[in-house]
Amino acid sequence: SAPSAATAPAQTDGLLLLPSAFSRAECGRIIAQLTRDAQPERDVRVHASVSRTNHWGRAPASGEYDWIFARLLALLPEPQRRELWGFELGTPGARLVRAFAERVDFVLLHEFGPGDFFDWHVDTKPNDRTARTVNVNVMLSPPSDFSGGELRVGTATVRATQGDVTCYPAALPHRVEDIGSGGRFTLVIAVRAPADEARQHSGYWRLAHANHETLRTAAGFAATPKLHLVRAEWLAAQGDEAAADDAYADGYACSAEAPAYARRFSEDGARLLAGGDARAALQHFTMAVRVDPTVAAYGTARDQLAARLSVERSSAH
Ligand SMILES: O=C(O)CCC(=O)C(=O)O
Ligand SMILES: [Fe+2]
DSSP states (O other): OOOOOSSOOOBOSSOEEETTOSOHHHHHHHHHHHHHSSOOEEEEETTTTEEEEEEEOOOGGGSTTHHHHHHHHHHSOHHHHHOBTTBOOOOSSTTHHHHHHHHEEEEEEEEEOTTOEEEEEOSOOTTSSOOEEEEEEEEOSOGGGEEEOOEEETTEEEOOOTTOEEEEETTSOEEEOOEEEEOEEEEEEEEEOSSTTHHHHHTHHHHHHHHHHHHHTSTTSTTOHHHHHHHHHHHHHTTOHHHHHHHHHHHHHTSTTHHHHHHHHHHHHHHHHHTTOHHHHHHHHHHHHHHOTTOHHHHHHHHHHHHHHHHHHHHTO
């Protein structure tokens, strides 16, 4: 049988840890169960910044994973079972496991080998219709099996050992550090709300937004283009286009390709101007200046166009 959690789980705004939830043998059983049926799927997307192998599980309601769900629920104390970042993980009683299974969007075994990684991302944003809420992450490999590969969630770095479970909101930026050597297996259990709208009323977005704001002040944020990009997409999903543009600009500006991005904005702006769309051109010139303030010509182009537009505006009155 599995060791039980020695201490009550620690929950911060972004993380809930269930140490030693599964024994070594059970971790092996999970890997065997998930690699038995499905064909592995190599998932390498440069622009989504991921490199890993997926082993997709069967339908969560199939009953195959009930023993895993039952363990998680047994280790979750009642208050957190009822409310984890605004969501209940099932109703108490005999139907607890079945109710939880209905809340599971998918079960997925991740396999990371040497050179694999998973850059900063969120798994859900406002209005994306996924209803995703909580990610449950079971570390299936012992630390001696691989180097690198730490899970980072918001400002926290998770030092999980085999059998440990980490729960966190799917809307909080997270990342798997590059794997140096060996193999890293994790089981991902993606939990969702009964309906997408439920997240609106639960305070889920409010909390997620607070987490994004906290992360923004963390060391390393300012110089990490991908974090700015994730933040920009988050703000855009919330409908805050102006703040999103600022975040995009910050992301381009701190990337190694900043001069090339700025040149592209400048060229696109010139094209838009030639095509008669002066407003959009001004936006592009403004981005060029923000992304690479060292090129004086971008500032000149922006200032001249801004002056011209303001003259046109005042003479129209
Ligand atoms: O730890 C992992 O393997 C993946 C983490 C992740 O991004 C996720 O579970 O959504
Ligand atoms: Fe994720």
